[in-house]
Amino acid sequence: MSxxxxxxxxxxxxxKATIKLVxxxxxxxxxxxxxxxxxxxxxxxxYLYFENKQNLINQVYIEVKASFSDFAFMDYExxxxxxKGFEKIWKNIAVFKLKEVEEAMFLSQCDxxxxxxxxxxxxxxxxxxxxxxxxxxxxxxGIIKQVSPYMLYAFSIYPIAFxxxxxxxxxxxxxxxxxxxxxxxxxxSIKI
Amino acid sequence: MSxxxxxxxxxxxxxKATIKLVxxxxxxxxxxxxxxxxxxxxxxxxYLYFENKQNLINQVYIEVKASFSDFAFMDYExxxxxxKGFEKIWKNIAVFKLKEVEEAMFLSQCDxxxxxxxxxxxxxxxxxxxxxxxxxxxxxxGIIKQVSPYMLYAFSIYPIAFxxxxxxxxxxxxxxxxxxxxxxxxxxSIKI
DNA sequence: TACGTTAAAATGAACGTTCATTCATTTTTT
DNA sequence: AAAAAATGAATGAACGTTCATTTTAACGTA
Numbered sequence: 475m476s477x478x479x480x481x482x483x484x485x486x487x488x489x490k491a492t493i494k495l496v497x498x499x500x501x502x503x504x505x506x507x508x509x510x511x512x513x514x515x516x517x518x519x520x521y522l523y524f525e526n527k528q529n530l531i532n533q534v535y536i537e538v539k540a541s542f543s544d545f546a547f548m549d550y551e552x553x554x555x556x557x558k559g560f561e562k563i564w565k566n567i568a569v570f571k572l573k574e575v576e577e578a579m580f581l582s583q584c585d586x587x588x589x590x591x592x593x594x595x596x597x598x599x600x601x602x603x604x605x606x607x608x609x610x611x612x613x614x615x616g617i618i619k620q621v622s623p624y625m626l627y628a629f630s631i632y633p634i635a636f637x638x639x640x641x642x643x644x645x646x647x648x649x650x651x652x653x654x655x656x657x658x659x660x661x662x663s664i665k666i
Numbered sequence: 667m668s669x670x671x672x673x674x675x676x677x678x679x680x681x682k683a684t685i686k687l688v689x690x691x692x693x694x695x696x697x698x699x700x701x702x703x704x705x706x707x708x709x710x711x712x713y714l715y716f717e718n719k720q721n722l723i724n725q726v727y728i729e730v731k732a733s734f735s736d737f738a739f740m741d742y743e744x745x746x747x748x749x750k751g752f753e754k755i756w757k758n759i760a761v762f763k764l765k766e767v768e769e770a771m772f773l774s775q776c777d778x779x780x781x782x783x784x785x786x787x788x789x790x791x792x793x794x795x796x797x798x799x800x801x802x803x804x805x806x807x808g809i810i811k812q813v814s815p816y817m818l819y820a821f822s823i824y825p826i827a828f829x830x831x832x833x834x835x836x837x838x839x840x841x842x843x844x845x846x847x848x849x850x851x852x853x854x855s856i857k858i
Numbered sequence: 859t860a861c862g863t864t865a866a867a868a869t870g871a872a873c874g875t876t877c878a879t880t881c882a883t884t885t886t887t888t
Numbered sequence: 889a890a891a892a893a894a895t896g897a898a899t900g901a902a903c904g905t906t907c908a909t910t911t912t913a914a915c916g917t918a
Contacts, residue, residue, distance in 0.1 A: 499780060500693065502692060502695050506904060588695075629851045629852070632827075635824075636820040646814065655813050659813070697878080698877075707895090708896055711893080861917090863914100868909105872908105873905090878901090881898090883894105885892105
């Protein structure tokens with residue numbers, strides 16, 4: 475096995491351990507020593523891959539956000555009709571948030587906490603452009619409400635995070651019927 | 667001034683300081699010593715009012731959640747029509763989240779973080795019953811969609827938190843026109 | 859292949875700092 | 889003068905980070 479792929483494995487193990495531990499304990503309540511132990515390496519080794527704890531968190535955030543965005547636009551093509559395109563993206567996001575729960579919960583904690591610094595936050599936001607473009611097209615076609623994209627996001631995408639939270643706390647079980655209901659509500663709130 | 671009211675002042679100052687510092691730094695990055703300093707008392711004195719740090723946070727959470735709920739149902743009466751009742755509650759919540767930003771941000775951080783223990787979380791959830799009752803009534807009258815209250819909450823109430831976040835980060839300015847737009851979208855998503 | 863040599867990767871004990879909490883003492887109130 | 893409230897220095901545990909040392913990998917030579 476090459477040195478590179480071994481290094482990748484350790485980095486990957488570190489990222490995974492960070493996500494899991496931060497989900498369960500929060501950022502400042504997860505010591506580097508525990509992250510190292512869960513990743514199966516020694517504490518000092520973390521510093522071969524990341525500058526320090528803050529840098530570790532920022533990097534993990536950016537990577538998870540990127541993998542989320544990739545997932546969101548999987549199989550989406552710009553020539554789709556607005557409605558079909560939105561459905562594809564929305565359902566991708568729903569699948570991600572309901573199946574990749576660890577990663578989704580991590581993002582949710584990062585987005586509601588001062589644990590990520592502002593540059594990394596901005597960095598993580600870049601990838602959503604295709605959805606914004608789709609909405610503008612929809613507005614030009616007279617299909618989508620003429621309101622700010624923040625508003626559209628708040629009412630169609632953001633609710634999925636709440637449902638994920640409830641499902642995670644075992645307060646609510648989301649069957650695929652429920653996901654369809656939810657999609658219809660999302661579309662209802664943004665279509666004219 | 668009586669001992670009681672003095673004690674109340676100190677407690678209040680502690681609660682306020684905790685909210686502000688936790689908003690800016692997160693729970694575990696806020697030392698008791700800083701909370702004490704901002705409240706204008708000595709670190710040891712905190713322990714006359716709260717058992718320990720965890721208990722302090724739990725109490726603050728429960729109190730802020732209670733004050734949020736009181737605000738939400740201000741001027742609401744059960745004999746209102748479903749639509750009028752929902753509008754009153756929704757707009758109360760919107761006003762709270764957009765004006766009492768410190769408290770709203772604190773709740774948002776608590777609700778997306780493992781910093782609050784489960785019993786306190788449950789405790790904070792109790793006060794929302796009148797809204798659930800209203801929704802059931804609306805469903806019986808054939809006005810509100812026949813879906814789980816979690817779904818109704820996700821699409822009509824939860825989005826306000828996102829708009830608050832954006833406003834707080836100065837990415838978005840919410841005028842009263844926007845609030846009206848938002849209300850219409852909320853109502854649209856839950857009405858039949 | 860086997861061996862010796864050098865470089866790279868990984869280790870984990872040790873360091874210095876920070877923090878929650880305590881309690882002997884002081885200050886304030888009754 | 890007694891009781892209650894408040895103080896803040898002291899304590900001990902925990903943590904992030906470093907670095908002297910060890911382990912592993914890579915390479916050249918015969």
